[in-house]
Amino acid sequence: MDTAARHELRVLAAANPALPLLLTIGRFARPIRRIPRLGWVVSDPVTARLILNDATHFTLLGEGGVGHLWAQVLGDWVYDVFDGPGHHALRTQTRELFTEDNAAALVRRVIGPRLAAAGSQLAGGGTVDVADLARVMVGRIVADLLGLRVASDDDAAYREVFSTGEELAALALGTTTSTVLEPATVARAKQIVARMTSNVAQVWRTAPADTLLGRCRELGVEMRHTEGLATLLMVAGTETAASAMARTVALLHDTGAQDRLRAEPQRLPDAVREGLRVSTPAPLIGRSVRADTDVAGRRLRAGDRVMILTWTANTAPGGFSLDRSYLRDNRQLWFGAGRHLCLGAPVARAEIGALLSTLLDTGRPYRIVARRYRRRVLIPSYEMLRVSLAS
Numbered sequence: 001m002d003t004a005a006r007h008e009l010r011v012l013a014a015a016n017p018a019l020p021l022l023l024t025i026g027r028f029a030r031p032i033r034r035i036p037r038l039g040w041v042v043s044d045p046v047t048a049r050l051i052l053n054d055a056t057h058f059t060l061l062g063e064g065g066v067g068h069l070w071a072q073v074l075g076d077w078v079y080d081v082f083d084g085p086g087h088h089a090l091r092t093q094t095r096e097l098f099t100e101d102n103a104a105a106l107v108r109r110v111i112g113p114r115l116a117a118a119g120s121q122l123a124g125g126g127t128v129d130v131a132d133l134a135r136v137m138v139g140r141i142v143a144d145l146l147g148l149r150v151a152s153d154d155d156a157a158y159r160e161v162f163s164t165g166e167e168l169a170a171l172a173l174g175t176t177t178s179t180v181l182e183p184a185t186v187a188r189a190k191q192i193v194a195r196m197t198s199n200v201a202q203v204w205r206t207a208p209a210d211t212l213l214g215r216c217r218e219l220g221v222e223m224r225h226t227e228g229l230a231t232l233l234m235v236a237g238t239e240t241a242a243s244a245m246a247r248t249v250a251l252l253h254d255t256g257a258q259d260r261l262r263a264e265p266q267r268l269p270d271a272v273r274e275g276l277r278v279s280t281p282a283p284l285i286g287r288s289v290r291a292d293t294d295v296a297g298r299r300l301r302a303g304d305r306v307m308i309l310t311w312t313a314n315t316a317p318g319g320f321s322l323d324r325s326y327l328r329d330n331r332q333l334w335f336g337a338g339r340h341l342c343l344g345a346p347v348a349r350a351e352i353g354a355l356l357s358t359l360l361d362t363g364r365p366y367r368i369v370a371r372r373y374r375r376r377v378l379i380p381s382y383e384m385l386r387v388s389l390a391s
């Protein structure tokens with residue numbers, strides 16, 4: 001196994017010691033296989049997409065899906081807008097919420113100056129912890145999107161925003177075998193949501209149309225749904241994005257591809273795509289069966305759980321390579337597929353691209369001087385990834 005793949009497996013193992021085994025033996029779950037206690041397991045990209053696109057037979061609202069988790073925290077209205085016709089209407093309203101252009105502008109405005117400071121620090125011979133920087137950048141983006149007022153405009157305040165998003169997401173930890181939450185967990189989650197969305201209602205009423213909350217209002221997304229969406233953005237868009245940023249920096253280093261990218265900077269979108277594919281920050285996606293159906297010759301019954309091993313499906317074609325062309329079967333399975341395809345994908349791509357550009361713009365190769373994997377987290381990632389420029 002090469003260095004890059006070894007580090008990636010260690011990233012997974014630190015998050016959850018069972019994860020490398022599940023994701024590796026998951027290769028045999030092609031096209032679909034039943035595993036005791038886990039339910040149906042899928043690692044074939046075409047079968048995965050088939051399930052994610054089939055809203056008639058699969059849902060994320062039943063036991064085993066994230067909608068079921070969120071309904072316990074946010075309220076029963078989740079059942080109206082997280083899936084089915086209500087969700088379809090909300091996704092139609094928010095189709096233009098994030099575009100490549102407005103995501104790039106958001107990232108430039110909100111994290112551009114902080115990235116420039118990191119670039120100068122590197123150029124001056126200093127060391128930057130890219131994992132920490134990624135968390136701070138994501139905290140800044142989330143705070144901006146949610147109209148949060150932070151105590152002070154410094155890294156510590158945005159680390160705090162990130163940790164809050166992480167704490168909320170961590171509530172989903174331990175739900176691999178059941179998505180029924182303990183009452184104390186529900187109470188804690190409600191507290192966090194109330195704190196993080198405290199300004200949303202007020203900002204939603206008055207925000208200019210070029211901000212996220214203003215855009216939601218103009219698009220006709222009612223206030224309560226905007227609050228729910230804000231919560232989702234925080235949960236879905238914090239750890240995932242920070243993970244992809246740090247891991248892509250490590251992959252470019254560990255494979256040596258950074259030299260090629262510096263020589264051919266027009267390949268930046270390939271580097272971002274490959275970083276997302278190989279890291280697949282959300283390594284599995286859960287669904288439950290809404291109505292009996294057949295998949296690849298197997299009979300799935302209403303109420304069964306399905307676990308889609310996206311990491312396994314995405315990494316099967318091989319390691320990080322700038323030369324890998326578009327994979328038709330996988331497409332962008334790292335962002336899911338179908339009706340729940342990641343709403344923030346343009347933001348995630350812009351964030352990763354901006355970080356890589358900062359490193360490239362120094363004009364010199366970087367080396368990793370220290371790294372540590374993040375332990376016991378929902379989304380596998382680096383705790384610390386210290387880089388400096390080669391002399």
Ligand code: HEM
Pocket residue numbers: 060066091232233236237238240241244276280281282285286333334335336337339340341342343344345347348
């Ligand atoms: C590398 C970063 C990211 C990855 C890998 C990722 C991955 C995903 C995946 C796999 C899903 C589908 C989940 C499912 O079908 O059950 C999803 C949904 C979602 N993501 Fe992302 N995400 C990322 C970043 C973001 C960002 C930055 C935001 C917001 C700014 C965001 C907002 C959302 C939302 C709102 C949904 C729910 C969509 C729906 O249910 O209709 N994500 N994401």
